[in-house]
Amino acid sequence: MTYNLGISKMDELIGDIKGGTNIMMIGPPMSGKDDITNIIAYHGLINKNAAVIVSTREPGKNVLDWFENRALGIPPEHIGIVDCVTRTLGFGAPDTENIKMASSPVDLTGIGVKISQFFERFWMEMQIKETRLCINSLSTILMYSNLQTVFRFLHVFTGRVKAANMLGVYVIEDGMHDDKTIVTLKQLFDGMIEIRGDDGDYQIRAIGLSPKPTPWFDYEIDGVNIVLRG
Amino acid sequence: MMVETGIPALDKHLHGGVPQGKSLLYYADPGVECNVFGMQTVHRALSEGGRGIYVTSSTDPRMIRDLFEEFGWGAGEYGDRFTIVDGFSGLIGANSPEQYVVPNPDDAGSMTQSIKQMMEDVCEPSVIVFESLSTIMDLCGESATLDAIEEWNKYAMLYDHVIVYNFTAWPYSEDTLAHVKETICNSVVLIGGIAAKVIFGQYFGVKKTDWDEATKKCTLYKVLKPGGVRVYLPKILVTGPFDAGKTTFVHALSTKAVSVDRLGTTVALDYGHVDHSGFTADIFGTPGQERFDPIVKLLSGEAMGVFLILDSTNTNDFARAKRMLEITESIGLPVVIVANKQDMKGALVPEEIRRKLGMTDDVPIMPVVAASCEGVFEAFDVLVDRVMEVDST
The missing domain is CATH 3.40.50.300 (P-loop containing nucleotide triphosphate hydrolases)
Known part of the structure; x- marks a missing residue:
């Protein structure tokens, strides 16, 4: 079981990513990490994968809208969103087919239960074995819980991604955490998508997914495509 | 307290x-x-x-x-x-x-x-x-x-x-x-x-x-x-001879049910989901006609308990009913016999049915009118009790 990111030039350099790989995506604020995460999920969806997206910054409805507005032709029943925002804002929204509500970003137990419920639905009921888990973002979770707690949570779920040959993508804000936090969390991941730059001039590369890091590429997000230059 | x-x-x-x-x-x-x-x-x-x-x-x-x-x-x-x-x-x-x-x-x-x-x-x-x-x-x-x-x-x-x-x-x-x-x-x-x-x-x-x-x-x-936490029984089998009322029983018991039938008789299976008194169960009904026996065996695998449905007025089918317990390999599983159509003229009472079937006293026989839901949940309670007893030994 293998995966691609859906970033064409980078995929050519990396080759197939084997099932069970956990990737940290780290980059500065406003560098388009939300879009890149969704595009990686989208690339799976058009290939009949399922996607579980844990959203800690945007209400689940907004994430679903992203796919509905941009990504025509994907099977909506393959999308599962764990919404950690809506109930924190005081809105008592019930679970829907696509969106399951966690109480808050503190509620790692609840987040874990909702992720597991989507895994069960995709694996057992829909027989979809290729699933992408995207957590966007760990930084929000780290604002509410200490490093050790988040590490324990990730230890469990990166393990499950590995055991089930899924692909895991975990977003983290650059510059928001100390070195110890990043170094500690890195232990859990097999590779990294790194973003650098400022003022709208950003570059991207992948580390640990191929024998050598890819070169830095300038990039632009165009709908559901990430266009690399250089 | x-x-x-x-x-x-x-x-x-x-x-x-x-x-x-x-x-x-x-x-x-x-x-x-x-x-x-x-x-x-x-x-x-x-x-x-x-x-x-x-x-x-x-x-x-x-x-x-x-x-x-x-x-x-x-x-x-x-x-x-x-x-x-x-x-x-x-x-x-x-x-x-x-x-x-x-x-x-x-x-x-x-x-x-x-x-x-x-x-x-x-x-x-x-x-x-x-x-x-x-x-x-x-x-x-x-x-x-x-x-x-x-x-x-x-x-x-x-x-x-x-x-x-x-x-x-x-x-x-x-x-x-x-x-x-x-x-x-x-x-x-x-x-x-x-x-x-x-x-x-x-x-x-x-x-x-x-x-x-x-x-x-x-x-x-x-x-x-x-509802909250419900004990879950993943598979309860409903079997019995042709026209005994299996489909009616499945539908009477279930909160949602579906049947694959043709000209009024089940040709593949009945499926129902039950949610009753703290228990939830998926129930699978078999066809009753002999020509479907090969799929009856397939349907019965991994069942936790069995309802054997009988038409209480039709003693001619009792031998076939016992045979169906063998086909479904239900011997040894918790079984409840559902004596259906108790409202019809000539219906035998449970003890007469026991005698004619040659069943021992430890197999419960429940009087039921599936068409009007009478006795169906009582039968379910009895089977659940027996499944839980077996599970704990």
């Missing part, structure tokens, strides 16, 4: 529930739904006219009330008999409308102060449920939390409260997990996931109690909204 958990099968394993002044820990694997157990226990206390206190640590109190509503347990109905100790709002700097608010949820001392205050104010014996002991442990530290639990339990014992903790077993230190599992509470219920790559089923089972010899067995469950 015993306080019931609100989950009938669990209360049975605990021999009636939890005695006042004792503590119960729901110890869950990560990713397995656990909080609903505590909520159901509070709801049970409230619905019995008692008092319930819910100590929240990762959820806004308003959302807690909404969650109770989602399960069909309107928390608003119970007025001031339902109290929330808010150990969440302080964490995110939000104002709280609750009477008891933990000012510093990441400090075990602050938590203890609020808990003690609440217990002193609430004099009558109550059920106190902690939403998430693991969250408290994450916030306050493992050692400080373990010390605090001892104090909370002592206080609860003093006031005859039953204290219940939901705990998710994240990979804490082995010592902490062993301590939580073995030492801190009078009773422990394990809540686990059946996993093959992903978790696809959930079970609970009593690990220990210090007041009685608990029944140690695992029981599958599902969580329904509304």
